[in-house]
Amino acid sequence: MASLRSRLALALIKKKLPAIVAADPVADLGDGLHVAIVGSGSPLPDKKRGNPCVAVIAGGKVYIVDTGEQSSETLNTMGIDAGRIEAVLLTHFHSDHIGGLGSVNLQRWVAEGTDSRLRVFGPPGVERVVNGFNEAYTLDCEYRTAHHGEVFVNPANGAMVAEQFPVPADGQSDVVLEVHVLVVTAFEVDHSPVAPVVGFRFDYQGRSAVISADTIYSENLVTASKDTDLLVHDALSIELLMMVSEASTAAGLNARGQILADVTDYHATAPQAADAAEKSGAKALAITHIVPPLPLKGLEEVFLADAPDRFDGPLWLASDGDLYSLPAGGGLKRSNLIGRRR
Ligand SMILES: [Zn+2]
Ligand SMILES: [Zn+2]
Numbered sequence: 519m520a521s522l523r524s525r526l527a528l529a530l531i532k533k534k535l536p537a538i539v540a541a542d543p544v545a546d547l548g549d550g551l552h553v554a555i556v557g558s559g560s561p562l563p564d565k566k567r568g569n570p571c572v573a574v575i576a577g578g579k580v581y582i583v584d585t586g587e588q589s590s591e592t593l594n595t596m597g598i599d600a601g602r603i604e605a606v607l608l609t610h611f612h613s614d615h616i617g618g619l620g621s622v623n624l625q626r627w628v629a630e631g632t633d634s635r636l637r638v639f640g641p642p643g644v645e646r647v648v649n650g651f652n653e654a655y656t657l658d659c660e661y662r663t664a665h666h667g668e669v670f671v672n673p674a675n676g677a678m679v680a681e682q683f684p685v686p687a688d689g690q691s692d693v694v695l696e697v698h699v700l701v702v703t704a705f706e707v708d709h710s711p712v713a714p715v716v717g718f719r720f721d722y723q724g725r726s727a728v729i730s731a732d733t734i735y736s737e738n739l740v741t742a743s744k745d746t747d748l749l750v751h752d753a754l755s756i757e758l759l760m761m762v763s764e765a766s767t768a769a770g771l772n773a774r775g776q777i778l779a780d781v782t783d784y785h786a787t788a789p790q791a792a793d794a795a796e797k798s799g800a801k802a803l804a805i806t807h808i809v810p811p812l813p814l815k816g817l818e819e820v821f822l823a824d825a826p827d828r829f830d831g832p833l834w835l836a837s838d839g840d841l842y843s844l845p846a847g848g849g850l851k852r853s854n855l856i857g858r859r860r
Contacts, residue, residue, distance in 0.1 A: 543597040543855060544575055550845040551576050551725040553748055554855060555806055555836040556593055557586045560754075561614040564811035568592050568838050569614045572729050572750060572806070576700045576722040579604040582622060583718055583729045589618035590625045596839055596855035601629030605681075605695060607702065608640035609731030610715040611647050620651045623678050628662065628671055635674075639681045639694055641704075641714040648680035685714040691742050699723060705742040707733035709784050717742065725844040728800070732807065734783075735790040743798035747844045750836070751791035752807035755821045756782045759810050778810075785809060788822045792829035802850055803829055806836040 520528075552575040559567025569586020573593065580602040582589070593600060603626045609615060623636045638648050659676035686692040686705050695702040700722045709715040709732045717731045719742050727748040730739055743749050759782055767775030786794070788805055795803040805825075812818055818835055826833055832850075834840070839856030 541597050542599060544578065544580065544599065544602055547575060547843065548845050549577075549723065550843060550847075551720060551722045551727055551747070552844065553720075553727045553729075553750060553804075553842045554596060554598065555750070555804065555838060555840040555842075556582075556589055556596065556598075558806045558808055558836040558838050558840070559586075559811070560807050560809040561612075562810055564808075565813075566838070567808060567811065569617060570732075570807050571618065573598055574720050574727065574729070575602075576720065577698060578602065579697065579700075581695075581700075581702070581720070582606045584609055584615040584731075585617070585619040585622045586614050587617035590621040592838055592856075593622070594625070598855070599629060600625035601632055603636065604697060606636060606638045606678075607695070607704075607718055608638060608644055608647070609717065609729070610641070610709065610712060611643050612712065612732065615732075616647055619647070619678075620655050623651070624655065624658070627659075627676055628666075632672075632675055635676075636678045637681050638678050639683060641685050641716050642682055643714070644682050645680040648678045652677040685716065689738060689741060691719065694718075703742070705738050707731050707736045707739050709733050712784065719743070719746065723846040725846065727842070727844065730786075730791075730794075732785060735786050735794055740794050740798045743794065743800050745799040745801075747801045747850065748804065748842050749791075749795045749798065749800040749802070750804045750806055751794060752785050753788040753791045753805045753821075754782065754785035754807075754809040755823070756787060757823075758812075758817065758820060762810050781809065788825040789828055792825035792833060795829045795831065795833070800829075800831065802831050802842070803833045804836045804840070804842060805834065808835065 554573040556571035557568030568588040570584045571589040572583040574581045663673045683694045691703040691705040694704045703719045704716040719728045726746045728743040730751040763778035839854045843851040
């Protein structure tokens with residue numbers, strides 16, 4: 519005989535399940551440009567933050583910028599249907615930005631109504647990454663088609679297509695994707711010694727958002743972000759990261775200490791992200807790719823330092839699930855798609 523608790527749980531889930539399965543928050547979004555932070559963390563393990571991934575939603579379609587590990591799981595938790603993914607855009611090929619690509623493609627492939635291969639846009643190098651994931655997933659694709667049949671998991675759509683574009687010239691932005699009135703442009707940023715690395719700007723119905731990628735303070739980014747409604751910028755705290763580095767070295771973990779110290783030279787700090795937002799005329803700033811993890815709430819102020827004083831606009835430390843909505847008519851609304859579904 520099942521316990522009262524298990525019978526109640528079963529009754530509750532039976533009642534709620536149809537609404538949960540049918541939920542489609544993307545369909546509920548009004549016309550406009552919507553930017554969802556899927557993963558706001560970095561390669562450093564962080565209980566609160568997944569690896570980098572941003573979903574930009576326009577005209578009912580979803581465009582994924584970077585696919586860190588856990589991207590498809592968090593997209594699912596946020597209620598963003600993988601079948602709506604129109605394209606993936608990769609900023610660069612660091613592992614924390616590509617680790618979840620295979621899973622994102624798999625979830626889209628098996629989603630309702632998928633009738634095309636997933637296009638993955640990126641600078642030179644994207645073909646190697648896409649071909650590698652395609653190869654790694656070849657057996658999985660064969661198993662699933664054999665098990666579920668070609669009607670629901672069409673083998674013709676299982677492999678991704680690499681769409682390589684040249685790195686834009688210094689100071690320039692190039693259009694890499696146009697879908698109806700949505701225009702996506704790319705521009706080069708500075709994450710040296712890693713190259714190529716590009717940021718993306720999305721323009722739709724008079725609204726715009728810029729995703730910085732991994733970069734130090736970049737004049738190219740400032741130019742490309744001119745008067746944007748929302749700048750999403752990476753940031754790192756040198757003070758906090760060096761604390762972790764020095765503690766690692768003191769504990770005899772010399773490799774970890776050195777690697778962490780090396781990381782300080784190829785990301786902007788929060789005050790530098792604020793400077794970029796201020797100089798570009800951005801209307802709002804969301805800081806993401808948080809390095810190092812901030813296990814205590816009080817550390818958020820330390821991380822931001824004087825960033826809020828350097829930018830004359832709203833500034834947020836992004837969390838996984840955050841949704842920044844830019845309605846076609848104007849304004850900015852902020853919510854969290856994970857919190858709403860709990
Ligand atoms: Zn990187
Ligand atoms: Zn990164």
